[in-house]
Amino acid sequence: xxxxxxxxxxxxxxxxxSPAAKLAAAALIEADALGQPRFGIAMLDEWTADTTPxxxxxxxxxxxxxxxxxxxxxxxxxxxxxxxxxxxxxxxIAAVFLRGVRGFGRLAPFVRHLADxxxxxxxxxxxxxxxxxxxxxxxxxxxxxxxxAIGTGADxxxxxxxxxxxxxxxxxxxxxxxxxxxxxxxxxxEGQPTTIASEVAALLPRGGQVGSLLGLVVELxxxxxxxxxxxxxxxxxxxxxxxxxxxxDSIDWQARLAAxxxxxxxxxGHWPRGGARSPEAAxxxxxxxxxxxQLARISGRAQ
Amino acid sequence: xxxxxxxxxxxxxxxxxSPAAKLAAAALIEADALGQPRFGIAMLDEWTADTTPxxxxxxxxxxxxxxxxxxxxxxxxxxxxxxxxxxxxxxxIAAVFLRGVRGFGRLAPFVRHLADxxxxxxxxxxxxxxxxxxxxxxxxxxxxxxxxAIGTGADxxxxxxxxxxxxxxxxxxxxxxxxxxxxxxxxxxEGQPTTIASEVAALLPRGGQVGSLLGLVVELxxxxxxxxxxxxxxxxxxxxxxxxxxxxDSIDWQARLAAxxxxxxxxxGHWPRGGARSPEAAxxxxxxxxxxxQLARISGRAQ
Numbered sequence: 001x002x003x004x005x006x007x008x009x010x011x012x013x014x015x016x017x018s019p020a021a022k023l024a025a026a027a028l029i030e031a032d033a034l035g036q037p038r039f040g041i042a043m044l045d046e047w048t049a050d051t052t053p054x055x056x057x058x059x060x061x062x063x064x065x066x067x068x069x070x071x072x073x074x075x076x077x078x079x080x081x082x083x084x085x086x087x088x089x090x091x092x093i094a095a096v097f098l099r100g101v102r103g104f105g106r107l108a109p110f111v112r113h114l115a116d117x118x119x120x121x122x123x124x125x126x127x128x129x130x131x132x133x134x135x136x137x138x139x140x141x142x143x144x145x146x147x148x149a150i151g152t153g154a155d156x157x158x159x160x161x162x163x164x165x166x167x168x169x170x171x172x173x174x175x176x177x178x179x180x181x182x183x184x185x186x187x188x189x190e191g192q193p194t195t196i197a198s199e200v201a202a203l204l205p206r207g208g209q210v211g212s213l214l215g216l217v218v219e220l221x222x223x224x225x226x227x228x229x230x231x232x233x234x235x236x237x238x239x240x241x242x243x244x245x246x247x248x249d250s251i252d253w254q255a256r257l258a259a260x261x262x263x264x265x266x267x268x269g270h271w272p273r274g275g276a277r278s279p280e281a282a283x284x285x286x287x288x289x290x291x292x293x294q295l296a297r298i299s300g301r302a303q
Numbered sequence: 304x305x306x307x308x309x310x311x312x313x314x315x316x317x318x319x320x321s322p323a324a325k326l327a328a329a330a331l332i333e334a335d336a337l338g339q340p341r342f343g344i345a346m347l348d349e350w351t352a353d354t355t356p357x358x359x360x361x362x363x364x365x366x367x368x369x370x371x372x373x374x375x376x377x378x379x380x381x382x383x384x385x386x387x388x389x390x391x392x393x394x395x396i397a398a399v400f401l402r403g404v405r406g407f408g409r410l411a412p413f414v415r416h417l418a419d420x421x422x423x424x425x426x427x428x429x430x431x432x433x434x435x436x437x438x439x440x441x442x443x444x445x446x447x448x449x450x451x452a453i454g455t456g457a458d459x460x461x462x463x464x465x466x467x468x469x470x471x472x473x474x475x476x477x478x479x480x481x482x483x484x485x486x487x488x489x490x491x492x493e494g495q496p497t498t499i500a501s502e503v504a505a506l507l508p509r510g511g512q513v514g515s516l517l518g519l520v521v522e523l524x525x526x527x528x529x530x531x532x533x534x535x536x537x538x539x540x541x542x543x544x545x546x547x548x549x550x551x552d553s554i555d556w557q558a559r560l561a562a563x564x565x566x567x568x569x570x571x572g573h574w575p576r577g578g579a580r581s582p583e584a585a586x587x588x589x590x591x592x593x594x595x596x597q598l599a600r601i602s603g604r605a606q
Contacts, residue, residue: 061395062396063396063545063546063549063550065551067553091365092364092366093365093366093396093397093398093543095396097550120524129566132570132572133567133571133572133573134573135571135572135573136567136570136571137570137571138570140566146520150527159516163513206510207512207513207514208510209509210464210509210514211510212572213462213575214513214517216462216567216575217449219563220451220560221423223559224547224559224563225545225554226554227554227555227556230559230562240396242398242528243366244527247368247530250368250370251400251402251529251530253527253530256530256533257527259532259533260443260522260526260532263443264436264519267440267442267443268438268439268440268494269435269438269439270436270437270438272516272519
């Protein structure tokens with residue numbers, strides 16, 4: 001067993017102990033704590049000693065584009081999030097478009113950081129084609145998650161939704177166990193619905209047309225305007241933030257958020273929290289062993 | 304029969320012939336031309352002689368909030384769109400939050416105007432509670448449309464998607480004809496699924512959870528951060544735009560848009576165009592009569 005804050009402190013130190021290192025370390029370890037190791041410290045496999053730090057903007061930019069292909073992706077996204085926080089606070093609204101981003105984990109921790117700073121945080125990530133358009137017969141976009149966070153404390157909401165029902169990892173798992181897939185999540189190579197994992201050529205969008213359009217929105221922002229689409233060096237990611245306090249006293253957004261949460265949950269709706277872990281969370285011995293191995297490699301002790 | 308440009312010119316003149324009047328007139332008449340008269344010149348019923356022009360910003364603001372409750376809503380949204388165009392071109396990115404907005408029609412013509420100006424345009428509108436949360440038993444948000452437009456010419460995409468499958472107008476129509484509703488679009492007063500129009504107390508989100516989250520995103524932006532929620536004077540609307548040209552030569556977004564459109568439509572996906580009408584479109588005599596009546600009222604000749 002290792003306590004969550006201890007794990008974060010150790011990984012953060014190995015990554016240089018900068019504010020970006022702290023945010024990236026917390027984001028990765030949170031995924032392991034949530035039982036999503038695919039988005040956790042497994043990302044450290046991509047870390048190399050010659051990784052380039054992300055260039056920090058000298059003055060806050062309202063809109064910026066960054067090629068992250070030479071950087072360790074979780075640090076690049078964390079660094080962009082920190083720069084964006086300052087830019088949105090200085091300008092009222094700002095956005096950053098990253099391209100060439102390799103695996104960086106979940107979006108939720110990054111938009112949550114923006115919410116912690118009093119901002120509304122919005123993000124999306126495109127990726128290699130796994131998901132078909134609604135009505136289409138082959139994969140054209142990624143699972144393209146979209147995230148939004150606003151508020152702090154009990155009222156905070158963190159939305160983090162993918163545009164497909166299943167992931168390619170779900171398909172791989174089903175392939176290894178031989179279990180049939182649920183109906184309506186995948187197509188075979190002929191563009192026909194299938195429940196046989198080994199035949200899957202494309203995932204279907206979540207909720208039909210609306211999930212397909214959400215995936216297209218993310219692709220247009222992160223892939224087209226951001227330049228990430230079809231870049232063999234990595235995916236496109238966008239982060240956008242604005243400061244609701246700039247409205248002054250005319251809008252009491254905290255009170256409106258609390259009232260919306262009360263209406264939403266009072267009617268039986270689920271208020272998404274983006275999987276934040278309590279600081280008391282602990283991780284198991286298997287995780288501790290994997291973390292030790294990654295830290296040894298980063299510190300060069302493994303050679 | 305009346306030609307589309309003639310109808311727009313006449314309505315625009317009646318509304319003062321400003322750039323905002325031209326945009327508002329074209330937006331309303333397009334809805335009638337698309338066979339959506341609920342979003343068309345019927346909106347002119349709300350026009351009154353004492354309507355206040357929307358205050359134009361003296362200098363472009365990166366983020367602004369406007370109370371539109373004393374303004375004619377289609378002109379208010381058009382005016383905000385024009386101001387936003389200038390602000391986004393000057394600053395790289397900008398957003399405006401409107402509240403107290405009464406019926407203004409469809410979002411598509413306004414985000415399309417932003418795309419015509421070379422920007423990426425994003426918008427959403429919240430409204431009175433008609434739609435339940437996914438898993439919820441009563442209405443908590445509006446049909447909350449979300450729109451995005453980018454590009455010009457043949458590659459342009461204009462997404463305009465509501466977060467419910469049906470509208471309250473569909474329910475009213477079914478109530479008057481007595482026809483049963485499709486399964487899975489509505490709940491009764493006990494929060495149970497119903498196909499009986501007269502029993503409908505809430506609409507269900509489009510595509511289940513993903514449509515529910517999209518509606519929540521719009522509510523958090525237009526209702527919470529924008530201050531529109533629970534305002535008895537009207538709905539909340541947000542408009543956001545950024546300039547993809549600010550990336551300089553590093554991102555050829557037009558080429559990426561063309562390639563995405565080719566992939567998307569080549570696989571059988573539908574490329575949404577937001578219902579733009581050709582300038583050659585004509586409207587029928589019934590429309591011409593309704594337009595005459597509205598113009599007579601606006602010009603004071605009806606009294």
